[in-house]
Amino acid sequence: MTKYCITINDVNYPVKIIKNLYHKINIFKQLISTKQIIIITNKTIKTFYLKTIKNIFKNTVIKIDSIIIPDGEKYKNLSIINNIITKLLKKKYTKNITLLALGGGVIGDITGFVASIYKRGVQFIQVPTTLLSQVDSSIGGKVGVNHILGKNMIGTFYKPTSVIINLDFLKTLPKRELYSGFAEVIKYSIILDKAFFNWLENNINLLLQLNKEAIEYCVYKCCKLKLKIVSIDEKEKKSLRTLLNFGHTFGHAIETYMCYGTWLHGEAISVGIAIATKISELKKQITSKEANRIITLLKQAHLPIKGPFEMKPNHYITYMINDKKNINNKINLILPISIGKSIIYQNIDIKTITLAISYLK
């Protein structure tokens, strides 16, 4: 692990983790093979970083344009996709362009989806600016948008040309967004890596303070874990990649029920992790001691373990039946059987789910 630039090449696109963007100009230049870049970002991120990114390409032959969309998960829908495509077509952009996603998971998912369907596919680069997008959404090629009837229901698998992770972006990230990112970090450790979970328990305070070494190791570790899974099971055809949806069945139910606004993705996932852990405990798959360690770590990261007050167990059940993971209307859930190990539990009974949700109320 070099000090300033880590390149991971486990899939067929590079994932580069850097610090201090301003000295890494060549990284961008090397990775882009078209003469036209269109940065897609939102109003919030624009004020912080748009000029910086544009400046990188000053004095080069590469032309830069940008499309600014409103900020928020509730704009991650088919109508914003149409708006962006209309803008691209109005400027007569050919297939020979690179879309650059500058933002969190929302911007990344939207930009990638546009890239996958604009003139049947153009290049795109992920430049994730949130912890959540740096450790999770920018990697793995899942792109898409929400539908009022369900989270991420419209999308494709589409690979970025490269992923450039600048850790310095995290300095301006609101604390609540930072915590949200740790939900996915904790997720990886529970389903895949006990040693990493132990490390997180010991370093959570350093991480929350954005300690340089701790954050660098944490992001690197998560990228490695995700890339390993994705390189084996890119399109979620085997059950391996499905494990990454741990906590997401309940999480997506919350996000959809709350109309993609008030709850952050990571917060919803945190509750989902808590519920799934409780179910596992009730089903005697995981020990109470380990279940408690999971709940404690979530709390230490300032993450919620109870869902929205107004959501009753049957609200979760209704949404769960429409989950992408289900085959033939049976509810399957990813459950941790011990810290670092998880399984897909088939055809789970509604009573246990209800019980677990009530416990955490």
Add this chain to the structure above:
Amino acid sequence: MTKYCITINDVNYPVKIIKNLYHKINIFKQLISTKQIIIITNKTIKTFYLKTIKNIFKNTVIKIDSIIIPDGEKYKNLSIINNIITKLLKKKYTKNITLLALGGGVIGDITGFVASIYKRGVQFIQVPTTLLSQVDSSIGGKVGVNHILGKNMIGTFYKPTSVIINLDFLKTLPKRELYSGFAEVIKYSIILDKAFFNWLENNINLLLQLNKEAIEYCVYKCCKLKLKIVSIDEKEKKSLRTLLNFGHTFGHAIETYMCYGTWLHGEAISVGIAIATKISELKKQITSKEANRIITLLKQAHLPIKGPFEMKPNHYITYMINDKKNINNKINLILPISIGKSIIYQNIDIKTITLAISYLK
């Protein structure tokens, strides 16, 4: 070539050409691996064939549902995609479904695009009912929709599970639609196969009368030609598949200018073929004798060689600049250099294009 069922396996999905659907029930049953089929078709085709298809699955464990959309190229847009997805989500369909496209190119392109983005991809089967879709659009995995600013500007590459071509469908096809299909047939012969062009010249009248042997050979030949190209250059990364766009640069300009209504796709392509042939003649790439043979064959198939009266040369040029084939705003065109042979002519001058269009006015 067996008498009743031809299977072509040049790509990794079977293309089956059959006659008399009613006796080939097992073909469908064998090819579908999900327990739920959703037929997507339009109001016109519904009255002719929906019951027939539904009956095939009577007394099987496979459940059938259908979504009926309005008839017409002008409905091939993102808004219909959203409508179909909403219907699928309302019925809580999981990823474990097969969409069955029952119709012409419009239904096939729409259904395939929905299949490619619904929950990140479900299976789909093409059951093309027009000559154009049987010889061209159902094969090759290009799916998508139009945008007011351009034809097929939104889409993906997504393979069907199989293509089932029932020649009997052609009996109810309006004559004008039949002629439209021959534009793509003639296209193949000009760019790829001189012997086939000669055969078409000799058999065009039999074909227009839907003579069984002639139509069977014609569809088989076109499928073979397209499959060969697609198997070598699936995603149009080499220039080979680009050749299939012969005539389409001008054709798409006409369709877009006319707002996807009055002109049929094949009619627009026929004019495009005529203009490109004229340009080739002006550029001394093809002999006048061969150029005339091309124009004559188009006319014999009752196809137009002049564009809409109201379209001036500069209307074509404007649209052409936004064409998917262009790289860096230079207009590239596919030109026949002799019957059976074509090239991508780079950076063509606007004067010659204007001249050719004026010639055909």
